[in-house]
Amino acid sequence: MKPNDVILRSVTRVAAVIILTFSIYLFMNGHHHPGGGFIGGLSTASAIVLLYLSFGIEKVRENIRTDFKKLAAIGVLIAIGTGTASVLFGQPFLTQTFGHVDLPIFGDTELASALIFDTGVALAVIGTAVNIILSISEDR
Numbered sequence: 001m002k003p004n005d006v007i008l009r010s011v012t013r014v015a016a017v018i019i020l021t022f023s024i025y026l027f028m029n030g031h032h033h034p035g036g037g038f039i040g041g042l043s044t045a046s047a048i049v050l051l052y053l054s055f056g057i058e059k060v061r062e063n064i065r066t067d068f069k070k071l072a073a074i075g076v077l078i079a080i081g082t083g084t085a086s087v088l089f090g091q092p093f094l095t096q097t098f099g100h101v102d103l104p105i106f107g108d109t110e111l112a113s114a115l116i117f118d119t120g121v122a123l124a125v126i127g128t129a130v131n132i133i134l135s136i137s138e139d140r
Contacts, residue, residue, distance in 0.1 A: 012050055012055070020047050048060075052137075074120075074127075079121050079124060096117075098114075
């Protein structure tokens with residue numbers, strides 16, 4: 001007999017959207033206030049794990065076709081590449097630079113190299129956390 005998880009799945013649909021929206025906020029706010037790539041990636045991973053718990057591993061894998069080991073590796077490469085890029089310009093490793101761009105809808109917007117680094121950290125954290133959870137679930 002199949003369990004009736006209507007309430008769990010209904011709540012998960014709303015909760016996952018809320019968690020992912022908050023993850024984006026934490027990620028984008030990270031280089032000015034507490035937050036950034038690590039906590040943004042961790043909260044994104046928690047939303048993905050919630051989806052796995054509610055809908056099952058196979059159903060989520062059909063919709064999210066991502067190899068989380070490769071995602072973690074790409075994240076680490078981006079983070080290391082950001083630090084190495086500053087060395088190529090004669091600056092110490094992981095030196096941040098920023099500039100301002102006038103975007104049509106948003107106006108004056110700051111672009112910082114820390115955002116690229118945070119992207120690498122977030123991808124590494126998402127890939128690692130989800131991969132750990134999936135590895136644990138396969139051992140049962």
